[in-house]
Amino acid sequence: MKTTPEELWKDALHGDQSAWQQLYGLFGGSLYQFFLRNTRNVEMAADKTQEVFLRIFKSREAFSGGSLKSWIFRIARNLLIDEWRKSGHREVLSENLPEVADQSIPVEEEVINAIEHAQMKALIDECLELLDADSRMTVCLVYLAGLSIPELAEVMDMPLGTAKTRVRQARLKLDAMLCEKMQIKRVEQGL
């Protein structure tokens, strides 16, 4: 049984439908969610996901080994940046990010445990919308797409240290927002 995405990829290129289906199962959902959270447009997210699969198939010669996941998400990231540029988004992903201080208000363990699964999901969704585009993309690549820090560095074409800093800063921003929202929830629910 094929286990790695790279092996599935080889089989898919030889016409194996089930391998292609498995590849969609592995990356289709996370790609769609990546585009959806970054564009907030259901139809565009579906179109872009389709386009990623079309591109990887068309430019199959360009894949020269390594991590298939990194390659796929690199294409996805480039498509997203192209879309942002088309829609007049500012120049994305500046090299030097300003240092972010930890502004999160500490939340008690019982408050965290009292928050339900669905509530947390909704809170994350709200906070992602409020995050700046760079941080949102970084967070989505790591926590939605499940990329490791080295894979993220490869996708974003940057040194490992810079990738780490980006993730840390993005998380600090997200955590501060989440903690604030959780405190509000706590007051509302009288916890």
Place this chain on the structure above:
Amino acid sequence: MNCKELKNLISEAEDLAAIGQTPAAGTHLKTCADCRANLAFEEKVRQGFAAIACEAAPPDLAAKIMAIQAENIAPAEIQKGDPEADSWLDRLLLSLQSFPLKVAFTAGLIGFLSAVLMLRQPQTTPVREPTSLASGQQQETPLPAQDEELLLAKAKDKGLQIQPEISTVSGIPAGNEDENTGRDSMQMAMAPRQRHLESKSEAAIESYNEERIPGAITFTLDSSADTFVADREASAATLADQPAASEAEMQLAMAPAATSRFAAPPPDGEARPRLAASQVTSQGAAKKMKTMQSEAIDPSGEELRELIESSGIDLPEGFINLDELAMRGYLPSERLKHLRPASGNGWYLQKSGNKLRVFLKKR
């Protein structure tokens, strides 16, 4: 292990469950409430992200992506054997695989077809023709001077007192009685000045028709009072001519209630209240608008309102973001497609007390 080290470990760890199992971290976690809270928070965040990642993509997306492989492998294989397979048609079809292009292509095609259909429709609005053409008269050309003199001489022989100006001005052959006896006699009876004016007005109509924009709607208001009198007289004459009709039958036929056409005409000199065509149209449009406003409850708007009410979402007053609703799982993607308004419009949520109203509004 101190708090900072554990924090770094938590943020970089791929498996959070493994952190508690390491002896150093386990010991610290037992004694530090903040780090326990931190670990619990991280677990919740990752679970939340995992739940978002597991949200289903649209069902048709899988089918589209599965088709990519089938469509792209076949041309690739054909290309190896037959270099002519990469024709312009293949390339066009390949470029049309992208969904937005398909939509744009279809929209363009529909637009073109509807334009062709609109242009092919016959003009249904009545166009007023010049009287000379409408009555089937032929355009008359002035006769040469010699013929005129001959005709005048003939007329003199018949004892008709015709002034030469008549034929000169109107250009009508005075002696052409065999062909158009009735018409000619009428034209002869006309004063030269009258004829001159008539020909002027005909020319004006002709020039108007020439200047008219093709396809423009022309409204013609007839004098209904005159029509009425003429109609009434005509019907009375028709009824009187029928010998079998009795006096009672005739009275019944002439009764004002029998038909509204025989209503009493307005007295002479009194201005009959008449509406201009534009007034009639605007009044009709206003009535229609009122009816539409009172009757039109958009079923899609109602559907959306019911969905909002049943989901218990507290949306602020204003435009509804359908994508947002879909993303949060309140609106399935099939319904989203069905409810998405045309570009430039949006669903507007209005709150009056506890009552919600959803309607289309221009953005």
